Amino acid sequence: KAGVTQTPRYLIKTRGQQVTLSCSPISGHRSVSWYQQTPGQGLQFLFEYFSETQRNKGNFPGRFSGRQFSNSRSEMNVSTLELGDSALYLCASSSSTIQGDSTEAFFGQGTRLTVV
Amino acid sequence: SQQGEEDPQALSIQEGENATMNCSYKTSINNLQWYRQNSGRGLVHLILIRSNEREKHSGRLRVTLDTSKKSSSLLITASRAADTASYFCATPDIKAAGNKLTFGGGTRVLVKP
Numbered sequence: 001k002a003g004v005t006q007t008p009r010y011l012i013k014t015r016g017q018q019v020t021l022s023c024s025p026i027s028g029h030r031s032v033s034w035y036q037q038t039p040g041q042g043l044q045f046l047f048e049y050f051s052e053t054q055r056n057k058g059n060f061p062g063r064f065s066g067r068q069f070s071n072s073r074s075e076m077n078v079s080t081l082e083l084g085d086s087a088l089y090l091c092a093s094s095s096s097t098i099q100g101d102s103t104e105a106f107f108g109q110g111t112r113l114t115v116v
Numbered sequence: 117s118q119q120g121e122e123d124p125q126a127l128s129i130q131e132g133e134n135a136t137m138n139c140s141y142k143t144s145i146n147n148l149q150w151y152r153q154n155s156g157r158g159l160v161h162l163i164l165i166r167s168n169e170r171e172k173h174s175g176r177l178r179v180t181l182d183t184s185k186k187s188s189s190l191l192i193t194a195s196r197a198a199d200t201a202s203y204f205c206a207t208p209d210i211k212a213a214g215n216k217l218t219f220g221g222g223t224r225v226l227v228k229p
Binding site: 004031033035042043044045048050055056058088090092094096101102103104105106107108109110112 | 151
């Protein structure tokens with residue numbers, strides 16, 4: 001079974017630009033979550049999508065958005081990039097069901113975003 | 117804010133020794149999960165322990181959970197150089213359906229050959 005795939009692996013953007021990151025979950029997983037990891041704040045939850053609907057949201061500004069497609073692939077977008085958005089962005093998929101059970105998460109290798 | 121706080125923040129041991137790290141959390145949980153992260157890479161799930169379990173084993177890993185103290189520990193026995201990584205505990209938000217995980221700050225483990 002293929003794991004979680006994130007693209008691109010590395011990205012350099014300029015302040016003010018926008019960026020889109022992609023995540024392909026494990027086949028059969030309908031839950032996809034996004035996390036931001038920085039040295040200062042650690043791992044922080046951005047949002048979770050289940051069956052094309054945002055099920056949970058973290059405490060990030062509206063510049064951070066996401067979506068999920070019918071094949072469970074997910075994208076996250078960050079608009080008007082700031083230097084502080086430089087981070088490792090991790091995507092995770094799980095077999096969590098519509099009942100909302102919490103299960104183990106399978107993470108991708110991440111996208112390293114650098115904002116200059 | 118972080119639900120889980122790990123202790124110690126860093127740990128250096130010799131190959132073959134045991135490594136123990138602790139995690140404390142603040143609110144009620146239905147399960148607690150441990151993950152490993154090799155430098156700059158994705159997280160790997162190690163163990164999930166449910167709130168009605170006190171201890172769980174997986175290979176060289178042993179996890180305990182004390183819900184009365186809101187704490188968990190991860191023990192790695194007979195450590196190897198390949199165990200060098202950061203280890204995180206994570207708890208799902210009991211008020212939210214699904215997989216909204218809150219991570220601790222992590223313990224950096226260095227296993228010297």
